[in-house]
Amino acid sequence: MNKSLKMLMAAAFLSLPIVANAQTENPRGIYKMTTLTGKMGEVKAPFEQYKICTDSVTLMVSERAAFFSISNNDHRVLNYTGEQPTSEADKSPLIYDSNDKQFKLKWWSTYTHHIHFPNNDWCIEKYESGKYTEKSKPFFDALTGASDVDASNPLTGTWRFIGYVDELRDVKRELLKLHEQYDKSKYFNSFFVFAPKYLTMLIQNGGVVDKIYYNGKKSYKCGNMTRQVKWLSKDRIAVEEHIDYRTDWMILERVTDGTPPLSHIASQFVSKTR
Structure with a gap:
């Protein structure tokens, strides 16, 4: 994590957690989506998307040409949950394989005609830190x-x-x-x-x-x-x-x-x- 991001977290009172296991941390920092597993299997991320993960809010950044949109798309703080839902009926988003370098977001898709997202099935997005396009x-x-x-x-x-x-x-x-x-x-x-x-x-x-x-x-x-x-x-x-x-x-x-x-x-x- 670079120095400026550490300063950001401190300034916004967003303290980093104490880590016990490198793969079960809460993701904190800026991450870029690198792969998406859905209707077409695992593919390279089909669009430029980032997550800014803090202790207070998760912001999503979408890159389109030279314009970048910021949204609170997740409406939740991304914390480690493990890969498996608590029950078959539980469709809550899951965060796993997570630390300051990467994490996976597994969410239940109900899209009916999306080219990448499945209908009534899990979709997995992998994110990695330190990944930026030249424009971003x-x-x-x-x-x-x-x-x-x-x-x-x-x-x-x-x-x-x-x-x-x-x-x-x-x-x-x-x-x-x-x-x-x-x-x-x-x-x-x-x-x-x-x-x-x-x-x-x-x-x-x-x-x-x-x-x-x-x-x-x-x-x-x-x-x-x-x-x-x-x-x-x-x-x-x-x-x-x-x-x-x-x-x-x-x-x-x-x-x-x-x-x-x-x-x-x-x-x-x-x-x-x-």
Whole structure:
């Protein structure tokens, strides 16, 4: 388990269990589905899917091109159960062969016409840690706060997106409103993570990864769009955005509390289940 993930667990009060047997641990960490056993037997995972397993919530991440969706698909914490159900009537999901490197999820499928999932039979998904696609690695680095730091460019790092202002001349007055409304706004827990090669936008339900090109500290380019950056202070910037033939400014504030974005996002899923 890498250092950043350990920091994530600590920050979110997600302590790791004491282990007695390497194959009967509760899975904790980030895992990628590598095989699926179902209607067509055991096959290589037919889609890119990850599980983020913690003591408080299990989040599923699905990868589609450069977009990644986050969901509480399992609605439960994944803990070791053993391979066999308690009775023939018990169709509860099972977790086994599990430790910090891998686990198997066995679940009862009632899909009638799915190409891979059987109907009224068990389906087995195997997950392994440390497995990422080239596109997903920057996303998880941003999510867990493990993105590289480029000291020569002050834009690098994690920034909280708190909202828009129309005019920078009114920014001081508008900032007070943004802070008052932030917790209840649609921008709550939205982050921009600038890394030397990638820009990742993270929101509670997912994010996108784009290649980024810096022009010093005054602008950056994603795709064909160049965005101007105005520095309001050392840890606060305004980023130009053109919307419907007008110019607005996104206000970003640097996250300096050392807490990875995943901790903030996961806490929202936890709070919704209570």
